[in-house]
Amino acid sequence: MKESGKRFGWNQRQRARLLLVFSVLFLVTVAAAGYFCRDASMVTDFSRKNLAPCFAYPFGTDWMGRNMFYRTLTGLSMSILIGVSAAAVSAVMALILGIAAAALGKRADSVISFLIDMVMGIPHILLLILISYACGKGLKGVIVGVALTHWTSLARLIRGEVLQLKESEYIQIAERLGHSKLQVAAKHMLPHLFPQFVVGLVLMFPHAILHESSVTFLGMGLSSEQPAIGVILSESMRYLIMGEWWLALLPGIMLVLTVVLFDLGGTSLRRLLDPNSVHE
Amino acid sequence: MLLEGKNLTFAYDRKKGNILTNVSLRIDSREPAAIVGPSGFGKTTLCKILSGYLRPQAGEVLLDGKPLPKKGCCPVQMVWQNPERAVNPRLRMRATLADGQQIEDRIIRELGIEEDWMNRYPQELSGGELQRFCIARALGRDTKFLIADEISTMLDMITQSQIWNFLLKETKERGIGLIVISHSEALLSRVAGRRLTF
Numbered sequence: 001m002k003e004s005g006k007r008f009g010w011n012q013r014q015r016a017r018l019l020l021v022f023s024v025l026f027l028v029t030v031a032a033a034g035y036f037c038r039d040a041s042m043v044t045d046f047s048r049k050n051l052a053p054c055f056a057y058p059f060g061t062d063w064m065g066r067n068m069f070y071r072t073l074t075g076l077s078m079s080i081l082i083g084v085s086a087a088a089v090s091a092v093m094a095l096i097l098g099i100a101a102a103a104l105g106k107r108a109d110s111v112i113s114f115l116i117d118m119v120m121g122i123p124h125i126l127l128l129i130l131i132s133y134a135c136g137k138g139l140k141g142v143i144v145g146v147a148l149t150h151w152t153s154l155a156r157l158i159r160g161e162v163l164q165l166k167e168s169e170y171i172q173i174a175e176r177l178g179h180s181k182l183q184v185a186a187k188h189m190l191p192h193l194f195p196q197f198v199v200g201l202v203l204m205f206p207h208a209i210l211h212e213s214s215v216t217f218l219g220m221g222l223s224s225e226q227p228a229i230g231v232i233l234s235e236s237m238r239y240l241i242m243g244e245w246w247l248a249l250l251p252g253i254m255l256v257l258t259v260v261l262f263d264l265g266g267t268s269l270r271r272l273l274d275p276n277s278v279h280e
Numbered sequence: 281m282l283l284e285g286k287n288l289t290f291a292y293d294r295k296k297g298n299i300l301t302n303v304s305l306r307i308d309s310r311e312p313a314a315i316v317g318p319s320g321f322g323k324t325t326l327c328k329i330l331s332g333y334l335r336p337q338a339g340e341v342l343l344d345g346k347p348l349p350k351k352g353c354c355p356v357q358m359v360w361q362n363p364e365r366a367v368n369p370r371l372r373m374r375a376t377l378a379d380g381q382q383i384e385d386r387i388i389r390e391l392g393i394e395e396d397w398m399n400r401y402p403q404e405l406s407g408g409e410l411q412r413f414c415i416a417r418a419l420g421r422d423t424k425f426l427i428a429d430e431i432s433t434m435l436d437m438i439t440q441s442q443i444w445n446f447l448l449k450e451t452k453e454r455g456i457g458l459i460v461i462s463h464s465e466a467l468l469s470r471v472a473g474r475r476l477t478f
């Protein structure tokens with residue numbers, strides 16, 4: 001029994017590690033490739049317009065003869081960068097507010113909890129459009145918007161965890177043995193919070209990316225000269241009825257693939273950081 | 281030294297009534313004492329008050345006539361019933377033991393803690409092995425009273441006797457007061473001179 005359980009755990013861990021490495025590689029490659037073919041993606045050439053996918057142009061070309069493969073990569077890499085920065089800001093906010101809610105006493109807790117409930121109560125996309133609009137659209141608006149809307153669930157998770165940890169016997173014992181609150185938090189709480197924080201951060205990327213492309217698609221996000229995924233998708237809508245399916249389908253698939261890989265990477269990371277599977 | 285509880289009254293939830301009402305007790309460190317009473321009568325609660333984990337709604341705890349210090353290492357230390365819950369699952373045992381106040385190597389050796397256990401996580405040790413760490417951790421330099429709340433319920437007879445032999449010897453040598461909570465008649469008649477009954 002024990003023997004087979006052990007082997008099973010090991011295989012699962014290996015698979016999780018493999019998935020994680022694969023997703024990271026894919027995402028880094030896309031981000032880097034998109035950065036380097038940014039100029040190439042802007043080139044218009046009317047001698048090659050409206051080409052269906054072929055060997056030279058795997059994603060075809062659009063009505064201005066732009067290489068859709070390059071455009072998609074550049075758009076995705078922008079999305080990934082926006083997603084990473086927005087998710088990072090958001091996760092740090094969640095960490096600070098979550099710990100503050102749990103550690104600063106009842107009054108701070110009720111204020112922050114109220115804030116969490118309020119932000120959670122409004123649909124993300126609505127709040128995002130409002131914030132993005134208020135910040136004057138563009139890159140800054142999108143990043144601020146995504147950061148301000150996505151911190152809530154992680155903050156709630158961390159607050160709950162800290163409250164529970166404060167009640168745990170080993171933390172009370174450490175305090176009775178003469179260690180200060182700060183020492184106890186660093187030694188006993190951080191090892192519990194860190195994995196939650198990292199996994200929460202990674203799982204926030206897909207949301208951030210999808211929301212970025214949605215606001216951009218709706219015309220409230222990045223401006224239309226940018227080769228963003230949302231811009232590509234909304235422009236291609238006009239050409240879809242004329243039979244140019246590749247303009248929307250292939251970039252769309254790439255977007256979904258990126259989101260799914262982020263999600264897989266985050267889930268694998270969670271499995272790897274889980275102590276119950278570490279010490280099986 | 282003298283550990284006193286004066287008119288201790290405590291309730292977890294006022295609506296549900298008091299767990300302890302006007303409890304007073306005096307325990308001298310020269311004579312090991314036992315607290316006995318049926319399950320659920322508030323023995324553990326009383327221990328937590330005596331060792332400063334809980335504040336009573338009325339009454340006070342005095343050590344040699346002075347209230348327990350609010351800061352620093354508490355001179356009244358308690359070893360809990362459940363070793364699994366008393367150690368951090370994410371830390372190696374060496375780090376957990378380091379929470380204690382300058383634990384002497386002698387104590388670690390006499391409790392039978394092996395060097396190899398130090399680098400393990402709690403999930404990789406048995407309840408009895410964990411409980412030895414918890415006992416060692418509570419026996420820091422400034423400990424004056426040790427409260428043992430059903431610490432050996434889940435151990436076999438040989439381990440129990442090893443641990444109690446050690447505790448009796450150690451507390452006697454260092455003049456540490458010992459308070460024992462147990463349902464085992466055999467154990468109580470062996471270790472405790474005085475009984476406080478609920």
Ligand SMILES: Nc1ncnc2c1ncn2[C@@H]1O[C@H](COP(=O)(O)OP(=O)(O)OP(=O)(O)O)[C@@H](O)[C@H]1O
Pocket residue numbers: 292293299317318319320321322323324325326
């Ligand atoms: N944290 C808590 N919150 C609310 N009620 C509690 C809490 N801890 C204990 N109680 C209640 O207080 C009463 C006394 O509990 P306590 O643990 O002190 O009993 P005990 O005498 O140690 O029992 P046992 O011999 O089974 O260990 C019980 O009725 C229990 O339900």
Ligand SMILES: [Mg+2]
Pocket residue numbers: 323324325361429430
């Ligand atoms: Mg009890």
